[in-house]
Amino acid sequence: MAKVPEMELMNKGTTACPGCGAAHAMRYMLKALGKKTMINIPACCWAVIPGVYPSRNLEIPLLYTAFETTGASSSGVRAALNAKGVDPREITVVGFAGDGGTADIGIQALSGCLERGTDTIQVMYDNEAYMNTGIQRSGETPYGAWTTTTPVGSQKAWKKNPKKNMMEVVNAHGIPYAATVSIGHPELMIEKIQKAKDIPGPKFIHIYAPCPTGWRSDPSITIELCKLAVDSCVFPLYEIEYGEYKIYKKPKNKIPVKDYLKLQGRFRHLPQEEVEMIQKNVDKEWELLLKKEEFTNE
Amino acid sequence: MSEEVFRIVIDPKDHRDLPRAVITDCPSHLMTKTGSWRTLRPIVDLEECIKCGICWKFCPDVSIEVKEEGAVVDYDYCKGCGICAKECPVNAIDMKKEADYV
Ligand SMILES: Cc1ncc(C[n+]2csc(CCOP(=O)(O)OP(=O)(O)O)c2C)c(N)n1
Ligand code: SF4
Ligand code: SF4
Ligand code: SF4
Ligand SMILES: [Mg+2]
Numbered sequence: 587m588a589k590v591p592e593m594e595l596m597n598k599g600t601t602a603c604p605g606c607g608a609a610h611a612m613r614y615m616l617k618a619l620g621k622k623t624m625i626n627i628p629a630c631c632w633a634v635i636p637g638v639y640p641s642r643n644l645e646i647p648l649l650y651t652a653f654e655t656t657g658a659s660s661s662g663v664r665a666a667l668n669a670k671g672v673d674p675r676e677i678t679v680v681g682f683a684g685d686g687g688t689a690d691i692g693i694q695a696l697s698g699c700l701e702r703g704t705d706t707i708q709v710m711y712d713n714e715a716y717m718n719t720g721i722q723r724s725g726e727t728p729y730g731a732w733t734t735t736t737p738v739g740s741q742k743a744w745k746k747n748p749k750k751n752m753m754e755v756v757n758a759h760g761i762p763y764a765a766t767v768s769i770g771h772p773e774l775m776i777e778k779i780q781k782a783k784d785i786p787g788p789k790f791i792h793i794y795a796p797c798p799t800g801w802r803s804d805p806s807i808t809i810e811l812c813k814l815a816v817d818s819c820v821f822p823l824y825e826i827e828y829g830e831y832k833i834y835k836k837p838k839n840k841i842p843v844k845d846y847l848k849l850q851g852r853f854r855h856l857p858q859e860e861v862e863m864i865q866k867n868v869d870k871e872w873e874l875l876l877k878k879e880e881f882t883n884e
Numbered sequence: 885m886s887e888e889v890f891r892i893v894i895d896p897k898d899h900r901d902l903p904r905a906v907i908t909d910c911p912s913h914l915m916t917k918t919g920s921w922r923t924l925r926p927i928v929d930l931e932e933c934i935k936c937g938i939c940w941k942f943c944p945d946v947s948i949e950v951k952e953e954g955a956v957v958d959y960d961y962c963k964g965c966g967i968c969a970k971e972c973p974v975n976a977i978d979m980k981k982e983a984d985y986v
Contacts, residue, residue: 590941598946598961599916605965609944640894640908641915772941798965806966806979809942 588777591617595645602635605805607795607812609635610769611711612644612682615793618779619707621646623678624667626660628692629653630684631718631797632711656681656688657695660706674705678783685712685726689750700759700788707782707789710752713797721800725750728820729867730860731852733800738855748867756790757826764790765825770812774835778825794821802851814846819872824879831879843868913961918945922964924979930954932976939968939977 595616602609608631616623624647627633633650636643651659660681667677681699683692688710696708715733716722723733728749732738736745756764763785767775775793782789794812798805815821816835820843823835843865847853856864896902926948933954940948940955947962948955955968955976969977 594946596946597911597913598958599912599914599918600945601916601918602944604921604945604963605967606944610942613944613946637912637916639902640910641912642908642910643912645911804966806970808944808965809967809971 587773588618588780590614590772590776593617593620595621595623597643597645599637599641600635600643601637602631603797603799603805605798605808606631606635607769607797607808608632608684608711608713608717610772610808611709611793611795614769614772614775615680615682615709615779615791616644616646618776619678619680619783622676623680624663625649625680625682626651626656626663628656628659628683628687629718630687631713632682632684634718653687654691655695656683656692657697657699657708659695660708661699661702661704664704664706674786675784679706681706681708683708683710684717684724685710685714686716686724689725689752689755693755696756697759700756700761700790702788704788705786707779707791708756709791709793711793711795713795713800714749715797715800717797717800726752728864730847730856730864732802732855733852742855744855752790752792753824753826757829759788760829761790762787763825763827764792766792766794766821766823768794768812768816768821768823769796770794770809770816771823771835774823778834781825800852802854803849807849811846811849814841814849817841818843818846819868820846822872822875824875830882831875832883833875833879840872917960918963919958919960922959922962922982924964924966925959925982925985926957926962926964926966926968927978927980928955928957929976929978932974934974934976936973938971938973942967942971 596613626649664679714727721733722735731745765778796808796811817837818841824833937950947958966979969979
C-alpha cells in the first residue's frame with residue numbers, strides 16, 4: 587500500500603470549517619500527484635477554502651472557473667499544454683469540483699471532456715449537497731437526507747430520490763479508469779490517484795468527503811464516518827479499469843446502515859420503515875456491484 | 885515570464901491594478917491564523933504518545949507534527965475539530981475547553 591507522503595502542498599490557514607472532509611480530499615490528492623499538477627476549481631467550498639488574495643494556499647497553479655465549466659476549463663488547460671509540447675505524463679491537469687459542480691450543473695462539460703478523450707483527471711469531491719451556498723440538495727444527496735431545500739418538519743419533505751451513480755455515468759463514456767476513494771483510507775486513496783495519474787486519457791475519481799456543517803455531524807467523527815460508510819457498503823471502494831470492476835476494499839464484517847445514519851443529524855428524522863428501506867437498497871446495490879465484479883472478471 | 889506575473893499588489897484599487905496571473909509570496913499561513921476559531925483545545929500527553937503519526941495523517945488543518953518528543957500541535961492554526969483525539973490509537977490526546985487556556 588502507498589504510504590502517505592510527508593510533502594504538504596496545501597498550506598495551513600485554510601478557511602474550511604473544523605473537521606472538513608473536503609480539506610482532506612485536497613491535501614491527500616496533492617500528496618498523491620505532487621507539484622507538477624495544475625488544478626481547475628469551479629464555484630464550490632474549495633473556491634473559498636484557499637482564502638483571498640494575496641494569500642497562497644496551494645503550492646500549485648490554480649485556475650478558478652465558472653460553476654458549470656470544470657470539464658471545459660481543464661480541457662483548455664490541457665490543450666494549451668499540448669500546444670506547448672508538454673507531455674500529459676509530465677504535468678497532470680486536474681478538474682476538482684464538488685458534487686453539484688460535477689454531477690449536476692457541470693455534467694455536460696464533464697461529459698464532453700471524457701468523450702473527447704482529454705487526458706485529465708476529473709475529480710468529484712462529494713459532500714452530498716451544495717454546501718458553499720448553504721446546504722441545498724444535489725443529485726448526490728442520498729435518499730432520506732435533510733437539506734435546506736429538502737426540509738423536515740411538518741412537510742416531511744426530506745429527499746425522496748436516490749443518489750445519482752456517477753461511476754456508472756462516467757463508465758458509460760468508455761473511459762480507461764474510474765475509482766471511488768475515501769479520505770478515511772488515505773493510503774488507498776493515494777494509491778488509486780497515483781494509478782490514475784499514470785494512465786493516458788480521461789480518468790474519474792469520486793472522493794467521499796464528509797461535511798460536518800451540512801451533515802450535522804460532530805467534526806471529530808469525519809474519519810470515523812468514512813470508515814462506517816465503507817463497512818456498511820453505503821460507499822463501496824472500487825475501481826473500473828477498462829471496463830473491469832474491482833472492489834478493492836471489501837468489508838470484513840458488513841455493519842448495519844443505521845450505525846452510519848444515526849451519527850448524522852441530517853438523517854435523525856427518518857422513521858424505522860425508511861431506514862429499513864435504505865438498508866434494502868444498500869444491500870441491493872452491493873449485490874449488484876459484486877455481480878458486476880464477477881461478470882467483468884470472468 | 886514577464887515581470888508582470890510576479891508583481892504583488894497589496895492594496896489594489898480595481899482589477900486593472902492586479903497582475904494577470906497571481907503568484908504571490910504569501911502562503912496562507914502567514915495571513916490566516918485559524919487557531920482563534922477554536923472552542924476545544926487538543927492536549928497531547930507526551931508520556932502516552934507512541935509517535936505513530938496517525939494524528940498527523942488525519943489532521944485536516946496540517947496542524948500537528950510528530951517530533952522527537954512526540955506529537956506537537958500548532959495552536960496558531962489548529963481549529964479544535966477533535967479528529968486527532970478521536971483517531972489516536974492510545975488515547976494520548978484530550979480535548980479540553982479552550983476558554984480555560986485563554
Ligand atoms: C452558474 C452559477 N450558479 C450558481 C452559483 C452559486 N453557487 C456557488 S457554489 C454553489 C454550490 C456548489 O456545490 P458543490 O458543487 O456541491 O460544492 P460544495 O460547495 O458542496 O463544496 C452554488 C450553487 C454559481 N456560482 N454559479
Ligand atoms: S461547509 Fe462542509 S465542505 Fe464546506 S468548508 Fe465547511 S465542512 Fe467543508
Ligand atoms: S496519534 Fe496519538 S500516539 Fe500517535 S503520534 Fe499522535 S498523539 Fe502520538
Ligand atoms: S483538533 Fe483538529 S485541527 Fe487541531 S490538531 Fe487535532 S485534528 Fe488538527
Ligand atoms: Mg457539495
